[in-house]
Amino acid sequence: MADKTTTDTPGRIGHNSSAFCEEKSYEALLMDYAAGTLCLPLSSIVAAHLTLSPASREKVKAFETVGGAMLENNCDPVALSKNCLDQVMSRIMPRCAGQNSQSACTETKIGGITVPSSLKALIDCPIKKRSWKKLQDGFEIYTLRHDRHMRYMLMKLAPDVKMPPHNRKDLEITLVLEGAFEDETGRYERGDMIIMDGESQHAPRADASTGCVCLSGRAMPAKSKIWFGFLFIPFCRNSRA
């Protein structure tokens, strides 16, 4: 599968399997996105969250301000080559009117669900045939992408349906696209992005009137011992290395 990130230098976040998304918190994820060090799939999800949540855009802006301040104060200037300025002055062109006007983005649908356009990057990989799979009454999934670290899918829960409890052993990222769900930690609505880590039991229930559609990213398990393992078996490897 065409996941370009796996060919980069080891040790970078998103490329070294043991260090994938090392600091697993909401804030760290936004910081890495602002810094430009987050891998493509997670960047795509964060961008979708930003599309739906104005408050999150403010937080990213704050991190970008940190970046700008570091550029001014913490970057010891490195000498440029002798003719660098001349070269750049010969490359800049007079601007024309309307040169920076943006063409409007069209509606993006994945699996029949209208989603933020940034999620297109998640489906930019070969998967034989994408379709909604019913796992039980009122609960369907639609696979978007899988790589050596994570599996990404859309999840649709009918109104008031409760997902069977599953053991989460590693990173799980959820973005609510439509409707809402509740679990023991609170209520989550359209635009909310939830980062969860570590072992715990987790049993979300969809809103009783609207149901819920989420994007979910889960770490690939080391062994296939999970409740919907029959879907994972062809893609599972013995270690995450």
Add this chain to the structure above:
Amino acid sequence: MNPEPPLNILAKLAFNDVMASMPRITTIPDHPPAQTPASPALAEADRHAHQESLMRRVAANQDRAAFAELFEYFAPRIKSYLMKNGARPDQAEELAQETMISVWDRAETYNPDQARLSTWIFTIARNRRIDFLRKFARPMPDPTDPVFEPDQPAAPGKNLEAAQESERIANALKKLPAEQSELLYKSFFEDKTHGDIAAETSLPLGTVKSRIRLALDRLRKDMKGEDYGR
């Protein structure tokens, strides 16, 4: 005002030595170093105001001399940023050129009420870096996307608020203890995992994580909003 850490002063002096020995293309003087005894904060505020006015000239009049002055200041810093993130010097220089060319091409889109100039230029350099070193186009929220949730309508005085908040964030960064800001810098700016940083600094991994968390906690006080979307 808090004095700059000694390391930065030494680095700036070394840089000045190097620059003095190199043939100069123009005779535009370097901006005075920030640690002028009289008032470093004032010198920095002056520099910001001056650069904003240069940017206005570039946007409104396609002023090439103003652009050249901005280039002299920012391009060596952009090159430094890119090299710290893994680019070779020749690659870093080419990307610094491309960044400044984007600054020229998109000058009219820069809004000083939305962001400081260094913030805007940082984001352009960061995007060029992702295109080139990471080989993907950075996913971004698109304001023309039909599902885009627009910003709250700006209350009167909100733009001034935004500018002040940026200043507070930048000042908060400077006030961080060196032991925290150095690690934040490596994590944010040098694309290093906490494990890398621990190895490099011979600090325990837990210490690295907790110092970065402390740094973010301090900065958080200057960031808008209490709810972090869980």
